[in-house]
Amino acid sequence: MKIAVLGAGAWGTALASALAAQHRVTLWGRDEVLVSSMAQTHYNSAYLPNARLHPQLRFSEHFDKVLAEHSSANDLIIIATPLSALRSISHKIADAGIEASLVWLCKGVERGTLALPHQIMADVFGADAPVGALSGPSFAAEVAQHLPCALVLASSHERLNMGFVQQLNQSTLRIYHSTDVIGVEIGGALKNVLAIAAGVCDGLELGSNARAALITRGIAEMMRLGLALGAQPTTLSGLTGVGDLILTATGNLSRNRRVGLALGAGRSIADITAHLGHVAEGALCAHAMAALAAQHGVDMPITKAVCAVLDGLSPADAVQQLLTREASSEN
Ligand SMILES: NC(=O)C1=CN([C@@H]2O[C@H](COP(=O)(O)OP(=O)(O)OC[C@H]3O[C@@H](n4cnc5c(N)ncnc54)[C@H](O)[C@@H]3O)[C@@H](O)[C@H]2O)C=CC1
Ligand SMILES: O=C(CO)COP(=O)(O)O
Numbered sequence: 001m002k003i004a005v006l007g008a009g010a011w012g013t014a015l016a017s018a019l020a021a022q023h024r025v026t027l028w029g030r031d032e033v034l035v036s037s038m039a040q041t042h043y044n045s046a047y048l049p050n051a052r053l054h055p056q057l058r059f060s061e062h063f064d065k066v067l068a069e070h071s072s073a074n075d076l077i078i079i080a081t082p083l084s085a086l087r088s089i090s091h092k093i094a095d096a097g098i099e100a101s102l103v104w105l106c107k108g109v110e111r112g113t114l115a116l117p118h119q120i121m122a123d124v125f126g127a128d129a130p131v132g133a134l135s136g137p138s139f140a141a142e143v144a145q146h147l148p149c150a151l152v153l154a155s156s157h158e159r160l161n162m163g164f165v166q167q168l169n170q171s172t173l174r175i176y177h178s179t180d181v182i183g184v185e186i187g188g189a190l191k192n193v194l195a196i197a198a199g200v201c202d203g204l205e206l207g208s209n210a211r212a213a214l215i216t217r218g219i220a221e222m223m224r225l226g227l228a229l230g231a232q233p234t235t236l237s238g239l240t241g242v243g244d245l246i247l248t249a250t251g252n253l254s255r256n257r258r259v260g261l262a263l264g265a266g267r268s269i270a271d272i273t274a275h276l277g278h279v280a281e282g283a284l285c286a287h288a289m290a291a292l293a294a295q296h297g298v299d300m301p302i303t304k305a306v307c308a309v310l311d312g313l314s315p316a317d318a319v320q321q322l323l324t325r326e327a328s329s330e331n
Helices: 010-019 032-041 063-069 083-095 117-125 140-144 158-168 181-203 208-229 239-250 255-264 269-276 281-295 301-310 315-323
Strands: 002-006 024-028 058-060 076-079 101-104 131-135 149-154 173-178
Touching: 002 010, 002 063, 010 024, 010 076, 010 140, 024 063, 032 058, 076 083, 083 101, 083 117, 083 281, 101 117, 101 158, 117 131, 117 181, 131 158, 131 181, 131 239, 149 158, 149 181, 149 239, 158 173, 173 181, 181 208, 181 239, 181 255, 181 281, 181 301, 181 315, 208 239, 208 281, 208 301, 239 255, 255 269, 255 281, 281 301, 301 315
Parallel strands: 002 024, 002 076, 024 058, 076 101, 101 131, 149 173
Antiparallel strands: 131 149
């Protein structure tokens, strides 16, 4: 299969390299200098410096040319930018009038509109377009080292749901299919916010009991919001929900967890993001997530606490506020 990956950050690069073992893959990046250096060295020095990229992986900085080469219904285009760029890059793809299927990797809720990624795509391409979300517990650095990883491709379109899933599966990359796009996207968006909370908890050295409690109560928030939006409980407890939360809340490769650790250690969010070098979607969408929950009348105390810390409340005070809420039933 011919695949174009648009966006040469950590995840786009790692996935493109993994898929290049079985497909003809072109990685598009907007930074000419980085693309040229990747083509010469087969390393992405800016976003994934320790992984040698697959020798068959192709590179390009020519957006229109890459789209023209992946314009048929048999081709797949994977959008690997942060959520903030999904709408603008999708409009550029729509302008090209191509028939390829589209998959996005970003996780989050759009600020302002409170749209999930699939709603952004429906705005741009219409409700019946062959599009889908690829999500799940997947640190880019591990996928780039060919370590095993399981993902979910969620789409309501037959072409993606069965056809492409079969073709994308390979020995170290197991891809399940799902039609529960909302469930997959809510889990992926919220786990980033909850990973910040877990990082804060560990940054404050509150112990393993506290972290287990926080993650479990985070799952309760994920279930409440997901169910209110029409997600299936089995999706929320699956790879893209609880699975990705376990990874991101406990694994130090997570940028969101590292944001939380640094907040817990007393650093400001402005200082942390200025030095992170990557996107931390949880920090960008925590307020939108809280607004979405409020819109649906869903109580999300941990998400609200993360928003308060991002707004400058001291992490210790945020923890005190969480712990001293009125007693309530667990369920
Ligand atoms: N890194 C990881 O392990 C995983 C990341 N994700 C998600 O994938 C998305 C991308 O993450 P990463 O690649 O890790 O981020 P990153 O911060 O490593 O790289 C972001 C890339 O997007 C590019 N970009 C930003 N705005 C753009 C625009 N308007 N047009 C074209 N390119 C643009 C940047 O130049 C950079 O190459 C995020 O939503 C993230 O949550 C999902 C699963 C795993
Ligand atoms: O989504 C991810 C793993 O599945 C990556 O998480 P971070 O963005 O926190 O690094």
